[in-house]
Amino acid sequence: MSISELQLNYSSVCEAGIKAANEDAIAVNLPDDSHLLTYKGACFTLADGVSTAEAGRQASERAVSRFCHEYSQTPDSWSVAHSATQLLATINNELYELSHQFVHNQKGYLTTFTALIIKSQTAHFFHIGDSRLYHWRDGVLLQLSLDHTTVLSEQRQFLGRALGMDARVELHQGSLSVRPGDKFLLCSDGISDFVSADELQRQLSAATDLGVTAQQLKQQALAQGSDDNISLILLEIMGLPEQSLDDLNQHLTRLPFPPALSPGMKLDGYRVLSELFASSRSHLYLVEDESTVTESTAVDGSAIDGSAIKGTARQLVLKCPSLNYDDDALYIDRFIREEWIGLRIESDYVVRVVRQCRPRTFLYYLLEYLPGQTLEQWFERQPKPLKPALAIKLVKQIAEGLKAFHRMGAIHQDLKPGNIIYQHDGSLKIVDFGSVYVAGLAEIASPLQHEAALGTAAYSDPHYLLGHNSGVQGDIYALATIAYELFSGGHLPYGEAVEECRTAADYDKLRYRSSHQFNPVIPTWFDRALQKGVSLDLSQRYQSINQLLTDLQQPNPEFLHEEVKQQHKTNPLLFWQLLSGFWFITLLLVVWLFLLRR
Template sequence: MKNPDKNALRLAIGHASLTGPRERNEDYCGYATPEGLELENKGVIAAVADGIGGHKGGREAAEYTVRGLLADYFATPDTWGVPRAIETVTTALNRWVIAEAGRNAELTGMATTLSALVLRGRRYYTAHIGDSRIYRLQEGRLLCLTVDHTWEHPELNNVLSRAIGLDPRVLMDFADGDLAVDDRFLLVSDGVWGVLPDALMADVLLDHPEPQAAAAALTSLALAHGGHDNATAVVVDVLGLPPAGLRDSLESAASLPLPHRLKPGHTLDGLVVEEVLHDARETLLYRVRNPRNGQQLVLKTLQPGMEGDSGATAALLMEEWRARRVVSPFFPQVVPAEQRSCLYYLMTWHAGATLQARLDSGQHFPAGEVVRLGVALLRAIAALHRLDIVHRDIKTDNIHLGQDGVLRVLDLGVAISLGERKADEPIGQAGTPSYMAPELFEKPEPQPGHDLYAAGVVLYHLLTRKYPYGEIEPFQTPKFTEQLRPTRWRPEIPGWLENILLKAVSKEAKERFETAEEFILALERGATRPLAAPSRQALAQRNPLKLWKIVAALSIVLNFVLLLILLR
């Protein structure tokens, strides 16, 4: 694969697989080299598998696993990290191999090793199970990136402790690192590394600059040195890397200027501004109209004063990138902008108002309507979580109810793609204090459950116009005691709905709903299968100060009584 685009990842790949003395080659290798956005979003993947099992079972397992991985990896959401995508795919492949071995006697005991390499952007990722290996040759030094999964056996060599098809649970090893131009990666079966010492393999790789020639030389040399196994090698050369920070094609928009402040009647790239929808500290939202087709859209950009702020620019670009991938009726959809002259992106516009605007206008929400809206909101959140995205600012201001009756979640500005985030990457402040789970005030890692807590607060607020622990102001350090029951303000709220809300906004994360689907099921079952009322906390937990006041008062009374007795 030699991509002519100098701003894209450029690679050269060669492969070879020889049968050797055996009648059947149970190794299998392959690679996939997409182009354009798929290359930027998913990268290039190469894999080697060494099948085990009687008759044709080993070859079946190896070929199906590699082919399945190369195809299905690209079908996973772009927002997933590489390890999650590969783990999800290999888990399904493992189930197939085990099931197939159980159905066909000829395939009994079949399994396979798997070593996969993904190169995306300026980083590499390895996924490995079994005793195939992945090496990296850098500046003349050959380093093995994987650890063999084998048992020590006094009579047999390379008895696998882990493999695809060996156990119902797949335990893959994952690793990653930075790429450099002129890096060379080698994926080999044990028919190569088990015969050739590392030093000899390094010499072969250095003596053969073309990856195809290097792969062919390694496999041939392994058999020439007395190898009795199949010999397979894939060689990947890194010829060029994309610019630092390039995540996708949207990054090219980073150099665009910000539009000046627009007013109704102004035009931008042929779009006519009709209304300023939102004027925040960093961002601006306008309702615009395309005069060619009459379509009304939302244009989102940064405040003119943010010009040159690389962090804000990157955040807006990543917000558009995420929004493009959330294809769901519960979210505004990104509309392609033709020949942008400035930094902004476009979304569909929908007549209606946010839930907070409806509350502010005096709208009353009956319990049945709140349940309907709750189910829709949680389906929207579930769609995000399936993409490994956490919204981080679910609140009534960010939930829009259209005139068409459809609920839509707004503003992915502080959302995080968990699979894309590096462990040491700062997460920044997110959320509105009254909707934030108690543990968020200690700044833990973002979790999908935090969106579910916020959804519970939204439903609570729609019913009562209050918050379960009282309103929390910014920069306040709140004290979470006992929740206030919603029937305190709305006695007509059904008991089963109150129990659901109290569970959703429980102080302890372990007592809340674990998934959006579980929350939805509770709402849909309603009174037919009500949840038990949450147990009230002991006074010592609920209000320790009050407890000590009571103890002190009792102590004073007791001491007074004892004093009277002694004075008699």
């Protein structure tokens, strides 16, 4: 299989120069582990501690060492930008707090910082301060970083931004596609203030040995009178991870599809008990893991004769791909991603994918077994509308499951009652990872072009179905739609017409239907929250799940004045009493206080 990995060559210098102490710091993390190299990339960092802050050396060393070490530990489902900015915000906050512990003796933990991360076929950079990052290609040198300095005169200028300077860090960041032969230079101002851009371009163009070039740049800076610390990292892209569609297909299909299974058959130590679900795309079987069979024990703890009472085995769900797609690389890739995603989502409200500890002879994966039925099936059998307290309990559980996806940089994109399991104890779990979007995976170059949408028209965000990834707001739309359905007694906010829409013009014709017309108990403020949750205009839709939940559980003042204007027969107070009981208790208290004063 001819799949190449990212190949880099680099050299570095970090010296005090003519100064007594070195307040610069560099750190590099070029993983040997192919998984980390693929999903996180290679990390190069340089920091120049602010000498006037007195703790500049400690700040620069802390920043680069922590960033390089902890970046690789961030979830590999996170995008590079999300991982880096979250980590830098944490480092900045720590330096800022350390600086304020020494406010009386002016000891500040301040440093410039520049990071370059090469992942797949893209370079990502993050910068603050006056260190510099250059990109060289085909003889042309371009400065990627911005100098965060304020110039007062030709002789006087000061640093405008640095890590640890403010409670909130303002980074300059960006990305660009890379090619073999590209070179990057990270350097402190001990280099950039004394070696001209033209000379840097000449040196990088002539460079054949990066180690020699790095030393030449150092010597040239000293010869030009550099009176600062001298630090630089010089790297070259030697090879990029590339693969043909044939290579990828061979990699994905190294395991054959399992045949159709029936009760009693065994697969890698899993005995099939029954078929749970079958469609043209996949099959789910209830199986027991024979390696986990345990002997029953008596009350006193002694073993009972196994011939009298059969042991028990752990029951799991085995998901198999459909033989209809055994030559479809796109389908196989998506199936494999389902397991990858599921192993990284941890929540009491999301089905757990089971990590396998023994070799597989076929392509499949395992999930925990959830006794119960889909929320769709359960809801069909319930008296409608649901009691508000029950409906909001279900919505909150679904919301918690979605938050687990979002924390991992993933968007479900196909949330619907059919993809939620209602268990016998009343708890819910989100299932199915087939349409999940993961930012970290999207950054990895692939010859496969996934289809824009696999969602369900009645619940998926129209923006997503039209090919635009609306991110968290797309899942909010689905959650609000489900909430509408539960509270309205089974109706949809835009009616059945939403399932016939195919173009943006079709969606423009849709009109929101007030949930009040299906359930008169629903007050206007609650209906307005639902309407905002399913708004087709992203600028009007909620930005976070917590915002939606807040407005569904307590009246938003912006919506209350609209309710006063409504002259429906509804009793909003009754709804709120059913939802929380709070206003009813408050009303009794007010009456009691009123009687006491008479």
